[in-house]
Amino acid sequence: xxxxxxxxxxxxxxxxxxxxxxxxxxxxxxxxxxxxxxxxxxxxxxxxxxxxxxxxxxxxxxxxxxxxxxxxxxxxxxxxxxxxxxxxxxxxxxxxxxxxxxxxxxxxxxxxxxxxxxxxxxxxxxxxxxxxxxxxxxxxxxxxxxxxxxxxxxxxxxxxxxxxxxxxxxxxxxxxxxxxxxxxxxxxxxxxxxxxxxxxxxxxxxxxxxxxxxxxxxxxxxxxxxxxxxxxxxxxxxxxxxxxxxxxxxxxxxxxxxxxxxxxxxxxxxxxxxxxxxxxxxxxxxxxxxxxxxxxxxxxxxxxxxxxxxxxxxxxxxxxxxxxxxxxxxxxxxxxxxxxxxxxxxxxxxxxxxxxxxxxxxxxxxxxxxxxxxxxxxxxxxxxxxxxxxxxxxxxxxxxxxxxxxxxxxxxxxxxxxxxxxxxxxxxxxxxxxxxxxxxxxxxxxxxxxxxxxxxxxxxxxxxxxxxxxxxxxxxxxxxxxxxxxxxxxxxxxxxxxxxxxxxxxxxxxxxxxxxxxxxxxxxxxxxxxxxxxxxxxxxxxxxxxxxxxxxxxxxxxxxxxxxxxxxxxxxxxxxxxxxxxxxxxxxxxxxxxxxxxxxxxxxxxxxxxxxxxxxxxxxxxxxxxxxxxxxxxxxxxxxxxxxxxxxxxxxxxxxxxxxxxxxxxxxxxxxxxxxxxxxxxxxxxxxxxxxxxxxxxxxxxxxxxxxxxxxxxxxxxxxxxxxxxxxxxxxxxxxxxxxxxxxxxxxxxxxxxxxxxxxxxx
Numbered sequence: 001x002x003x004x005x006x007x008x009x010x011x012x013x014x015x016x017x018x019x020x021x022x023x024x025x026x027x028x029x030x031x032x033x034x035x036x037x038x039x040x041x042x043x044x045x046x047x048x049x050x051x052x053x054x055x056x057x058x059x060x061x062x063x064x065x066x067x068x069x070x071x072x073x074x075x076x077x078x079x080x081x082x083x084x085x086x087x088x089x090x091x092x093x094x095x096x097x098x099x100x101x102x103x104x105x106x107x108x109x110x111x112x113x114x115x116x117x118x119x120x121x122x123x124x125x126x127x128x129x130x131x132x133x134x135x136x137x138x139x140x141x142x143x144x145x146x147x148x149x150x151x152x153x154x155x156x157x158x159x160x161x162x163x164x165x166x167x168x169x170x171x172x173x174x175x176x177x178x179x180x181x182x183x184x185x186x187x188x189x190x191x192x193x194x195x196x197x198x199x200x201x202x203x204x205x206x207x208x209x210x211x212x213x214x215x216x217x218x219x220x221x222x223x224x225x226x227x228x229x230x231x232x233x234x235x236x237x238x239x240x241x242x243x244x245x246x247x248x249x250x251x252x253x254x255x256x257x258x259x260x261x262x263x264x265x266x267x268x269x270x271x272x273x274x275x276x277x278x279x280x281x282x283x284x285x286x287x288x289x290x291x292x293x294x295x296x297x298x299x300x301x302x303x304x305x306x307x308x309x310x311x312x313x314x315x316x317x318x319x320x321x322x323x324x325x326x327x328x329x330x331x332x333x334x335x336x337x338x339x340x341x342x343x344x345x346x347x348x349x350x351x352x353x354x355x356x357x358x359x360x361x362x363x364x365x366x367x368x369x370x371x372x373x374x375x376x377x378x379x380x381x382x383x384x385x386x387x388x389x390x391x392x393x394x395x396x397x398x399x400x401x402x403x404x405x406x407x408x409x410x411x412x413x414x415x416x417x418x419x420x421x422x423x424x425x426x427x428x429x430x431x432x433x434x435x436x437x438x439x440x441x442x443x444x445x446x447x448x449x450x451x452x453x454x455x456x457x458x459x460x461x462x463x464x465x466x467x468x469x470x471x472x473x474x475x476x477x478x479x480x481x482x483x484x485x486x487x488x489x490x491x492x493x494x495x496x497x498x499x500x501x502x503x504x505x506x507x508x509x510x511x512x513x514x515x516x517x518x519x520x521x522x523x524x525x526x527x528x529x530x531x532x533x534x535x536x537x538x539x540x541x542x543x544x545x546x547x548x549x550x551x552x553x554x555x556x557x558x559x560x561x562x563x564x565x566x567x568x569x570x571x572x573x574x575x576x577x578x579x580x581x582x583x584x585x586x587x588x589x590x591x592x593x594x595x596x597x598x599x600x601x602x603x604x605x606x607x608x609x610x611x612x613x614x615x616x617x618x619x620x621x622x623x624x625x626x627x628x629x630x631x632x633x634x635x636x637x638x639x640x641x642x643x644x645x646x647x648x649x650x651x652x653x654x655x656x657x658x659x660x661x662x663x664x665x666x667x668x669x670x671x672x673x674x675x676x677x678x679x680x681x682x683x684x685x686x687x688x689x690x691x692x693x694x695x696x697x698x699x700x701x702x703x704x705x706x707x708x709x710x711x712x713x714x715x716x717x718x719x720x721x722x723x724x725x726x727x728x729x730x731x732x733x734x735x736x737x738x739x740x741x742x743x744x745x746x747x748x749x750x751x752x753x754x755x756x757x758x759x760x761x762x763x
Contacts, residue, residue, distance in 0.1 A: 016042030184364030218368030413442030498549025507556025577625030584747025676715030
């Protein structure tokens with residue numbers, strides 16, 4: 001069964017967010033609420049909040065009122081996202097059952113009500129087609145999708161939604177058992193409750209609490225109080241009370257107060273987090289600094305640098321931190337020991353194995369490691385000893401883990417996990433997924449260059465993965481790319497450039513620029529610039545297809561190397577851009593010429609050399625970056641033939657398939673020629689830059705950069721629109737402009753400021 005049309009009932013924050021992401025996936029969406037105006041407001045909300053990967057996708061949503069439920073009669077999937085009131089949901093289901101088409105799937109986005117209660121009193125056919133699909137907020141960005149099937153749910157229904165959620169929505173799909181809170185919120189809520197109560201009891205600094213519960217455990221830097229501000233302080237007591245009401249009285253969640261006195265006070269005062277502008281952290285009255293809540297007094301005080309005696313003594317090590325006797329260490333130990341104890345006590349009640357739990361916490365709460373992966377890192381025996389000191393008897397599963405020496409191991413090249421019955425099972429990996437992490441468990445790379453490694457993806461396709469910090473380009477990395485190109489030509493048929501890393505590449509290593517200029521002046525950069533040019537040209541004209549697998553950020557040189565590939569397969573959330581003006585230069589490795597080629601080939605190609613130069617100038621001068629891969633296609637960084645992958649874990653597999661598709665009869669591209677605007681066209685563009693400076697929209701150094709960029713895009717002072725230029729002509733102009741700009745103190749100041757602060761300098 002194909003899913004082509006989805007109806008969402010309820011246009012609140014979650015319902016409208018789900019509808020927007022379904023539109024991102026390319027399906028037709030019907031969004032209904034009590035009044036059509038409510039549904040319209042939901043679409044508007046998502047346009048403002050960034051729920052759409054491309055604002056044009058909002059046109060895929062049709063809005064309406066629940067007064068006419070017959071509108072859902074042709075929907076393949078109906079998602080209920082109304083208030084968490086059982087009687088309202090059951091009444092809606094009965095009405096939907098009367099109008100939906102046979103075999104259509106129905107699901108609830110509930111996070112608190114079990115499926116047995118939802119389907120009570122409904123028809124057998126409805127129960128066969130019903131399941132819970134619990135999205136996390138915001139639906140576009142949060143990868144976790146929990147699926148709960150009831151005893152009557154047909155297996156095909158689960159398979160259809162699981163596959164659609166994976167491939168079309170890009171979700172990390174986890175199958176959960178029908179238990180309160182399912183997986184992520186069951187454990188995540190316990191962790192938050194334990195941390196909130198213990199920090200308040202100790203009167204710990206908010207800064208230290210967030211610090212010690214962050215990096216040492218692979219938890220996002222928001223820690224606990226940053227997360228409470230983000231989700232809403234008023235929401236937490238409701239979630240905890242709902243969970244406490246649903247679980248047995250001996251469940252450990254009852255050990256923690258759902259609404260400590262400080263929380264009640266903050267709610268009463270309207271200090272409920274980011275949505276109110278004040279929570280545990282707020283801006284000062286002059287908007288120039290931050291204030292935090294003193295957990296002992298409840299009053300605001302100036303925010304202090306985050307410090308922890310325990311963390312300093314532990315040097316970042318989680319076990320040493322938890323063993324330290326200062327308040328920060330005691331806090332971390334209390335929270336994490338009990339959270340890991342709680343997670344271990346819930347198997348096999350909430351899931352059949354540890355992998356589902358770890359996957360849910362990684363995707364739903366952003367942990368780098370799930371609780372059972374943390375147990376393996378800390379050591380099950382060590383944790384049992386710690387629990388015994390607190391008079392807590394280790395759950396049977398934790399004891400089993402200690403006896404077996406851990407919960408995860410590699411067997412025959414596959415990662416396997418220990419199940420509660422003592423057996424081992426391969427960790428679930430959807431068919432068709434390729435990750436270098438998985439490959440590394442089974443075999444070594446074909447070649448290891450230090451700064452990069454070459455892997456065999458099978459079927460004659462190699463994968464070159466960068467290994468530098470943020471995958472930035474250094475001289476060593478350029479040498480490695482050249483060596484890899486030689487090896488691929490000898491032994492493979494095609495190449496993919498990509499990895500499992502969060503960022504494809506942040507561009508050239510700015511420290512190299514700065515150190516080289518300081519030691520030998522701007523001209524000393526010539527060899528580095530030339531090496532990059534020659535390497536990227538080798539990629540473009542290689543005798544085999546090269547596909548760039550883009551994800552995360554691909555800025556500056558990272559974007560330029562992609563522009564030289566035969567094709568790009570981009571993760572949907574990729575941000576591409578030529579951002580060199582932020583550091584006082586212009587693209588130096590072919591970015592200007594490649595964007596001239598791409599802009600001229602777009603369906604909406606600008607007419608004439610001046611319009612073409614202006615189109616590329618308007619991308620590069622303001623350092624525009626795409627908000628998604630779809631946006632990158634609109635901007636021209638991606639061509640219509642480049643692919644977009646919704647699920648990050650499928651990116652390398654999709655890039656491999658694109659490379660294989662290019663392989664039959666492959667020939668390198670023909671060398672282009674350029675007819676550029678020349679001196680007269682440049683003069684008109686410079687006038688526009690001058691106007692921006694006079695109006696205060698650009699700085700004096702922006703003018704310098706703009707003039708340099710215009711010179712390249714119009715072919716230089718001697719260019720004639722009637723006479724063609726070749727790639728080397730544009731390359732020479734780029735090289736000269738790049739080196740000349742780094743001879744200017746204002747450009748060096750931009751480089752220094754970016755290295756020191758991570759932010760651009762407007763000078």
